[in-house]
Amino acid sequence: MKRTGANLKGNWGTLLLPIMTDERIDWSILSEEMDAMIDAKVSGIYSNGTACEFHNQTETEFDRIQLMLSEKCHAAGMPFQIGASHPAPVISLERIKRTVSHRPDAFQVILPDWVVCNDAEQLDFLRRCADVADGIPLVLYHPPHAKQALSPLRLSELAAAIPSLIGVKVAGGDAHWYDAMRWSAGIFSVFVPGHFLASGFSTGVACGAYSNVACLSPMGAQWWWNLMHTDLDRALDIERRILQFFDECVVPFKVAGFSNPALDKLLAAAGGWCPIGTRLRWPYKWIDAQQVARVAERARYWLPELLSFNDH
Numbered sequence: 001m002k003r004t005g006a007n008l009k010g011n012w013g014t015l016l017l018p019i020m021t022d023e024r025i026d027w028s029i030l031s032e033e034m035d036a037m038i039d040a041k042v043s044g045i046y047s048n049g050t051a052c053e054f055h056n057q058t059e060t061e062f063d064r065i066q067l068m069l070s071e072k073c074h075a076a077g078m079p080f081q082i083g084a085s086h087p088a089p090v091i092s093l094e095r096i097k098r099t100v101s102h103r104p105d106a107f108q109v110i111l112p113d114w115v116v117c118n119d120a121e122q123l124d125f126l127r128r129c130a131d132v133a134d135g136i137p138l139v140l141y142h143p144p145h146a147k148q149a150l151s152p153l154r155l156s157e158l159a160a161a162i163p164s165l166i167g168v169k170v171a172g173g174d175a176h177w178y179d180a181m182r183w184s185a186g187i188f189s190v191f192v193p194g195h196f197l198a199s200g201f202s203t204g205v206a207c208g209a210y211s212n213v214a215c216l217s218p219m220g221a222q223w224w225w226n227l228m229h230t231d232l233d234r235a236l237d238i239e240r241r242i243l244q245f246f247d248e249c250v251v252p253f254k255v256a257g258f259s260n261p262a263l264d265k266l267l268a269a270a271g272g273w274c275p276i277g278t279r280l281r282w283p284y285k286w287i288d289a290q291q292v293a294r295v296a297e298r299a300r301y302w303l304p305e306l307l308s309f310n311d312h
Contacts, residue, residue, distance in 0.1 A: 003079070003105040003137055005159070005166040008189035009207045010043025011197070011225035012081070013214040015052045015069065016261075016268055019279045025061060027068075033274045034069060038076045040218035040273075040309075043225065045073060046108060046210055048083025049169075050143060051264040055087060056281045063098060070102035081106045085141050087113035089125055093132060100134050106166065107133055108141040116148045123161055130164045137166040139189075141210075144171040145260065152180035159188045169210050172196055178203040194221065195246055198239040201228050213242060213306070215267040216299060220306030238305065245302035249295045253287055262286050270296040273310045 018029035037045050047069050048054035048062065057065075066082050073080040082104040084095040089112040096107055109129050111117055117125060130138055140158070142150060149171075150158070159165055167189030172178075182205060184190050192200040194213035200206025214221035228235040249270075250263055262285065265278045269292045280286040300307045 003166065005184075005188040006186050008106070008139070008167050011194075011208060011214055011221050012044040012046055012191070012210045013037045013040070013042040013218045013221070014049045014210060014212075014264070015045065015047045015065070016215065016265055016276050017051075017053045017057075017281070018276045019281050021279070023281055025065075027064070029275060029277075030065070031068065031072075033276060034072050036274045037214075037218050038072060038078050040222060042078075042214060042218050042222050043208065044079035044081065044105065045069065046081040046083060048085060049108065049141065049210060050145075051212075051215065051261050052083065053261055053281055053284075054083050054085050056284070059091075059095075062095060066099045066102055070099075070104065074103075079105045081108055081139060083108040083141065084129075085110040093128060096129060096132050100132065100136060104136060106137045106139045108139045108169070110141050110146065111148065113147060119154075119157075122158065126158065126162045126165060130162055133164065135164070137164045138162070139191075140165060140168040142168050142170050143260075144193075152177065152183070155181070155188075156183050159184070167191060167207070172200055172206070175203075178205045181205045195239065195242045197225065198228055198232065198235040202232055202236065212264055212267060215264045216271040216303075217273060217306045217310050219273075219309035220303070223309060224306060238303065241302045245299060248302075249298050253291075257285075258287055259284055266291070266295060270299050271307065271310050272296060 018026040020026050047065055082099050084092050084107045086092045092109055169191045172192040189207045190205055191208050191210050192206045194209040194211030197209040211221050261280055266287045268276045269278050278286045278289050
């Protein structure tokens with residue numbers, strides 16, 4: 001099925017990069033992680049988001065990750081997206097060129113990061129990416145820490161100008177923001193943060209999440225996504241408890257200066273569904289593994305429905 005702005009939906013799980021003490025990637029754990037997400041039957045898997053530390057890989061490592069993911073997903077019939085993002089636009093372009101033969105469902109890209117693009121440069125960058133993607137659609141990876149926050153109006157302009165741009169990962173917003181994004185319904189896929197998915201879904205605008213909740217429990221997050229379609233009130237109650245858990249166990253680490261990849265790896269370690277570990281690649285600081293047991297206990301207190309799937 002060709003992925004479009006009308007059918008790109010769901011709970012998509014991110015790869016997280018298992019890092020050994022000598023800074024090398026643990027390829028056997030990465031393979032196990034991919035298998036676990038395929039077994040969880042998430043809506044799709046994406047590589048090289050922030051949690052996969054796309055900004056801190058060699059190109060040889062990048063190529064190996066994408067080859068491994070594409071082979072496993074094609075064999076299993078699992079939808080997947082390749083994150084071709086890089087702070088340098090020429091490297092993003094080369095990443096698309098080298099992996100277009102893997103035929104992912106989409107390529108994720110960030111706007112060039114070190115020097116912020118003006119409107120004309122944004123269009124030129126996305127057009128060039130679309131040209132080399134050989135008919136594979138693009139998703140704009142535009143998380144909260146992007147240097148330039150694009151307005152709903154600007155997103156609509158980019159979607160109209162770049163037909164193969166089918167969606168965006170974005171921070172979301174308040175009721176006014178959701179109202180301003182209603183132009184996207186049925187034509188452009190809006191993915192919001194995983195911990196706000198139920199409330200975003202309730203507006204009729206959010207189509208899914210590249211999900212931090214799936215870091216905690218891929219299978220539990222998929223169950224929660226499915227629940228939104230049958231019992232939205234219960235799904236919203238779970239979101240309230242997710243936010244309470246985050247306020248207690250995740251936000252303090254964010255306030256202390258830990259990065260989003262560190263927080264995502266803490267969630268995965270607390271979930272215990274794969275031995276990815278909390279370590280980040282130098283020079284970034286990770287959360288000490290001694291914190292995991294306490295966070296895991298509080299996750300089971302707040303979210304027993306989601307964590308129960310990790311025991312399967």
